[in-house]
Amino acid sequence: MPDCTDQIEHLDRIARTMDRAVRLPIVGVHVGWDSILGLIPGIGDALTLGPAGYIVVQAHRMGTPGALKARMLGNIGIDALIGSIPLVGDLFDIGWKANTRNVALLRKHFESEQDDAPNGAVTSS
Known part of the structure; x- marks a missing residue:
């Protein structure tokens, strides 16, 4: 699998x-x-699902495992569910940052995959 650094930076x-x-x-x-x-x-909340979904779609194209994508979708779901509550949801959105969490999960996945590969080669999932 090619180096995903550029793609992760784009998603970041x-x-x-x-x-x-x-x-x-x-x-x-x-x-x-x-x-x-x-x-x-x-x-407003519906519009923000587009970029969040794009990050998950790109994660899928990068070959991430289903459990990671499920976790990413969970972050988006929590953001959407609580974010839909007036005022409380708006304050929650400021702290939750689902997109940042999801890119961090992606980065961690590919860093650990690279660390586990023989001779530093990246393997596919």
């Missing part, structure tokens, strides 16, 4: 945009489009 840029693109002054918390769009009732 998407996660950064969605989860932590802007630092809020005074409180110092980072928010992204996920939190901002989540403020729009109904449609």
Whole structure:
């Protein structure tokens, strides 16, 4: 399997945009489009599922195991479920950062896979 570093970096840029693109002054918390769009009732949370789903689709194309994809979908599900609760969900979105969590899971998977491979070669799942 080819080196996935470039693809993971691409997905990390998407996660950064969605989860932590802007630092809020005074409180110092980072928010992204996920939190901002989540403020729009109904449609905002639905719009944020697109980039989140794209990250999972790319993980699938990279050959990740089903258990990892299930965990990633669980992160998105928690984000969508709790994020749909007015006000509480908006605050939760700021801290949960499902896209960032999912890219971290991907990165960890491929780093451990690379560490386990003989002579540092990357193996397929």
